[in-house]
Amino acid sequence: MASTTHQPKTGVLIVNLGTPDNPKTPAVRRYLREFLMDGRVIDIPYIPRFLLVNGIISTFRAPKSAKEYQKLWTEEGSPIKIYGFEVEKLLQEALGDNFIVSLGMRYQNPSVQVALDRLKNKGLERIIVIPLFPQYASATSGSVHQKVMELVKKWQIVPDIHFVQSFFDYPEFVHAFAEIGKKYLKEAEYDHVLFSYHGLPERQIRKGDHTGSCLKEAAANPYLEGQANCCATLHSHNRGCYRAQCFATTRLLAQALELKDDQVTTCFQSRLGRDPWLKPYTEDTIKELAQKGKKRVLAFSPAFVADCLETTIEVGEEYKEVFEEAGGEHWQLVESLNSNPLWIGCLKAIVLQNAQLQPKVLESRSTTVEE
Ligand SMILES: C=CC1=C(C)c2cc3[nH]c(cc4nc(cc5[nH]c(cc1n2)c(C)c5CCC(=O)O)C(CCC(=O)O)=C4C)c(C)c3C=C
Numbered sequence: 001m002a003s004t005t006h007q008p009k010t011g012v013l014i015v016n017l018g019t020p021d022n023p024k025t026p027a028v029r030r031y032l033r034e035f036l037m038d039g040r041v042i043d044i045p046y047i048p049r050f051l052l053v054n055g056i057i058s059t060f061r062a063p064k065s066a067k068e069y070q071k072l073w074t075e076e077g078s079p080i081k082i083y084g085f086e087v088e089k090l091l092q093e094a095l096g097d098n099f100i101v102s103l104g105m106r107y108q109n110p111s112v113q114v115a116l117d118r119l120k121n122k123g124l125e126r127i128i129v130i131p132l133f134p135q136y137a138s139a140t141s142g143s144v145h146q147k148v149m150e151l152v153k154k155w156q157i158v159p160d161i162h163f164v165q166s167f168f169d170y171p172e173f174v175h176a177f178a179e180i181g182k183k184y185l186k187e188a189e190y191d192h193v194l195f196s197y198h199g200l201p202e203r204q205i206r207k208g209d210h211t212g213s214c215l216k217e218a219a220a221n222p223y224l225e226g227q228a229n230c231c232a233t234l235h236s237h238n239r240g241c242y243r244a245q246c247f248a249t250t251r252l253l254a255q256a257l258e259l260k261d262d263q264v265t266t267c268f269q270s271r272l273g274r275d276p277w278l279k280p281y282t283e284d285t286i287k288e289l290a291q292k293g294k295k296r297v298l299a300f301s302p303a304f305v306a307d308c309l310e311t312t313i314e315v316g317e318e319y320k321e322v323f324e325e326a327g328g329e330h331w332q333l334v335e336s337l338n339s340n341p342l343w344i345g346c347l348k349a350i351v352l353q354n355a356q357l358q359p360k361v362l363e364s365r366s367t368t369v370e371e
């Protein structure tokens, strides 16, 4: 009797932030409500969060954001979703039949529930979850992890679940972004290169800092090692710090692009509310660069893997206006990874590397079927 070994398939769940179903105010309000009622995004107690989101944000922010989404929308829909589906298809093709790739959005559609249902009851031994955020933040990757766990815990058979925490330091990620940017640096001269990351309330960084040293720039403590910026190096004590991961991303990209320290600046965009967010703020940085006489700036948005409101509209249009009003002459946004083949190759590398983390014992446990 011949015996055949069946390697169980691996599920790959890729999850991005999400976007409204359409760019009209009611759909944008639905999206903002789901997004901002997440206690990892607006991390204040439930009642004040409920009042804020259903009051000011639903009344004033939703119609304002809807206008922005109308500028962003294409005939096929919102870019973050269009690229999401393209990436799902291309990654499936790249990985082949031993994997099932499924796309979910943390907020709105296709929901994480729908994406996980596509992986349910398929006899999967393992699911690799890749939140599509290069740097870890509780508000993004942390929230995806929480949502997946909430849903999967109800399954009768819970497979191995492996979460990818961050991927800013994968050489394939750095290479993909750098190659897209190089195109611009070869075409023209730039006075400065800006790396603008999505911001976070400083409070959220402090909550994840077990050393008590982060954001205390001048404090004498063993973690600063004489540096002015506590996140200027990545060590075991701050490995999960979003801010430290953003600075590390800039260093890796600057190295790949052969840029010197004084040619690049890291800054943080999209502040919401009055609390202090990560500094320097992108808007302030842009004004300072223009005041210093920088006329031509190239802007990367390496916290995003697909073009979206935060890149195309905020960096590509709004910050361009700020720069030009302050005396700048040429502002260029580097487009995101979108469905670039280098990005698909990067995702494939992330999947294969994490699939290999599967202990040897699992390989030898592959189901043996007697025929
Ligand atoms: C890089 C990842 C992101 C982090 C970190 C993040 C934190 C964060 N965001 C808000 C509030 C808003 N973000 C909005 C849009 C938006 N945010 C991200 C990514 C991160 N957010 C993306 C990819 C997008 C764009 C989605 C799209 O449809 O194109 C918005 C909505 C747009 C608007 O009204 O301006 C809000 C609001 C907070 C409060 C936060 C951290 C605490």
Ligand SMILES: [Fe+2]
Pocket: 198, 270
């Ligand atoms: Fe955001």
Ligand SMILES: [Fe+2]
Pocket: 213, 214, 215, 229, 230, 231, 238, 241, 243, 244
């Ligand atoms: Fe820090």
